Amino acid sequence: MNKWEILNHAETACYQEEREVLVRGDRRWITALHYAFQDDNYLYLAMDYCVGGDLLTLLGKFGDHIPEEMAQFYLAEIVMAIDSVHKLGYVHRDIKPDNILLTADGHVKLGDFGSCLRLQEDGMVHSSLAVGTPDYLSPEILRALESREGYGPECDWWALGICAFEMLFGSTPFYAESLPETYGKILHFQEHFEFPPLAAAVSAEGRSLIQGLICEPQERLGAGGALDFWGHPFFSGVHWATLHHCTPPYQPTVSNGTDTSNFDVVDDCLSRMEALSGMRGSQPAGAHLAFVGYSYMATGETKDCSRDTVMSTDKQQSGDSEGLIRDNLLTESVSEELPKPFEHHLVLSKGPAGHVHGDDTDLDAAMTMELHRQLQEAEQRSRGLEEEIRQLQGELESLRARRLTELNIHEPHLFLPAHRLDATGDGKLAPPACHYPLVIRLHRHLLLFHRVWRPGVTGESYLLVCAAGVELQAWSRQQSAELS
Template sequence: MKIMNKWDLLKRSDVACYRQERDVLVNGDRRWITQLHYAFQDDNYLYLLMDYYIGGDLLSLLSKFPDGLPPHIAIFYIAEMIMAVNSVHSLGYIHRDIKPDNMLLNISGHILLGDFGSCLKLREDGTVSCSVAVGTPDYLSPEILLAVEDHTLSYGVECDWWSLGACTFEMFFGHPPFYADSVVETYGKIIHYKEHFTFPPSATEVPQEALNFISSLICERDTRLGRGGLQEFQNHPLFAGLDWEGLRDSSPPYIPESDGATDTSNFDVVEDHLTEMISGGGETLSDVEDTSPLGVNLPFVGYSYTYRDDDRANVWGIRKNECECKKRPTQDTQNMSHGDCLGQNLDSTLLTDLRNALQNEIETRETLNTEINFLKTANQSLARRLYEADQLNAELQSKISMMEGQMRERPSIVEEERDVHFSPRRHEICNQKYEPISRTRQLDSCIPSYCHPLVTPVHRHMLLFSRIPKPHTSWVGYLLLCSINWSHCVPRPLCSL
């Protein structure tokens, strides 16, 4: 089972090819690619359920031969790898991650190509454009690396054939052709392969046809073997005498050892991180549901798939349907004609097809209902937020209108205050009848009106005697203090006081 985090796939949408992987597994040639039984999903993960191949992978086989595989074993598996890669190309896809780890061995020792998570669908011109280096460093082609630097560059199926050449080199010599201590150094060797590609001294023990085959793949893309199709490989001297048509039905030169269907001894089993991943090892869609964009699940609609039970391929080869009357012969079936038996078999097959089609429709409807419910919930949440925003906007608009009204009234208020606090009061003339209220009041009432034009704005407040506090001073002292500003006035009130 392969489990993929939906949120992680969406964040890596430029390199995540989950849809292409599912399509290749569904439509690919089951003789050469891993068998898919189910594709399904839940709120946070995608699942692919495939056959388990107890033979391990080609990398495990290479570990048993540190100095390289014997030539007859290597040639057989190179031929099956060619058939597997060509089956992907025939669908209109490129794999982009051809390596020994992805070549699985079934119980009989035949190869099946797996891990299509880097697949891309070819355009009408037979190329793709991608600015990300996808794949395993030791097996990447130079055109993939150059496309990272120059986004205008494109490449096609020839990148897979380069990877096949790197795998072939490793099968004969025990190590990849551009191995280095760091990824950057490996990339540098691949880009400048003309300066770094050489055969080791042990090449004298390798057939010359194999060396020529490797050189025809580790070369310029325009002259690389395989650009003209499968026929170019079938005509190569390395495969002279090989029965390509009967390759799958032949006996492999290596049969994996196993103790049963659940044996894992042919794999390098690593620590299981499944529980950690499911229980919180990574952020999921449920964790970001409130902040995720609307319709975030739409890319996964229609992902589910169920493989038909009839005509299925398993790890032991192709199992073909037999007529039910031949499997369980009875007196009635013995009297049947071959045509009646065939008609019964066709009716049974048609019924099975209809049931499977109905099941697929039900699953699709359930998936669409889930997406519709999700969209309804998201729309309700968005409508609620919009309503709250409208209410807040109305409140702010009301406050703004009130403040604008206050601002319009403010100038008149200021003018009134200015008239009250700064304009000198015009009292009666000094020779009016004296009202003995208080000496301060008398002084305030005796300010002559003809002194107003001579009063400056700075001294205007000095004339408002009754409005200036006079703590701890007598009215006479206060009068003397203020009289310095009366230099332009005739002090008749002072004389009268």
């Protein structure tokens, strides 16, 4: 990423957010970051290469839409990926098939976090820029262009609904020949959203899912995170807890670890960009300060098996068994694959009455116990933080008291006459526009004074005193005696 471009477009550059999500994110669902570094001109992110391609290319292989059984699997994994980003406190803002990557064994990895923003304390992001891809933008993002109001993570679930529509019907629902027309359709989606004539080929459950996503934010699925989708009829039979270990419905054809055949490669994707080193005459002072702390190196604890997946792909070419990639994935413990509140529910299924069941455990009761435990831990951490704050406040008061004893502060009403420091050097006395309480240190140095304005005086004078502290101290004592 070109530093000069980032500095010129600082209002839309989310390079720090992108790095943070990649460093802290759940590597089951997002691209794994190994290194972040920089030179004079560029920022670099070294991530795993998802040799299986992307969802857009996969849709092209199937004639722009895929069978509903395949869509169910990919949408379920995308749900988990989006939810993992939201749990970090970020909004992706650019969910689309191009950014849904596939590993060598066909599982989903969410990529391209260059539009990510952190949620603020009110649970929303505040941006007046339409960042993202037009066909997938939610109406609340477009409304924010004029209203200056914030929007929440619901915008990512809207984009998921557009992706679901595209997977099942082969096109986006609000496509138009021009951007203004597309934006108009999205803003007034109630009037323009409809299923195409072939909608009968898609199940009622599939249409229900799409309608639950392409709607107003307050009605949209996803407000409760991934859990909103666990009980939806469209995902009946999905084993959410072990989803990452399931066999994908499509196995990408991969010849080696650097195969690019599963991508529609754009020749000009590496365009020539302006370098900072070539702009030294106009380069702003401190240009590189914005990128301090950007570097990162993954440790052994943060690395997952994804690198081994690529290595295993190369071994397949040498005659190794076809199950090497899957075996590498299965070396991870199942408990590490689960969201924290649900890690005890290894297999989930949809019951005949439409209720979600867990093996030998009632989901609602277990969730309640887990949330109660987390609440107790949070309260304990809160009490610890309050005690730490009280200790720090005591230390701060102690330091302030010690500082005051070190300073030789004299009578607060003692003032020195003010003189104008005139450029002409005439040295004329100026009206006493401001006075300076004198604070004297025991050592020789430059004395700085806090200016106090007198009511009704419009003139301004400046006083600069530089003298020996001991001499001034003796003088101030004499003045204090005279005043008393």
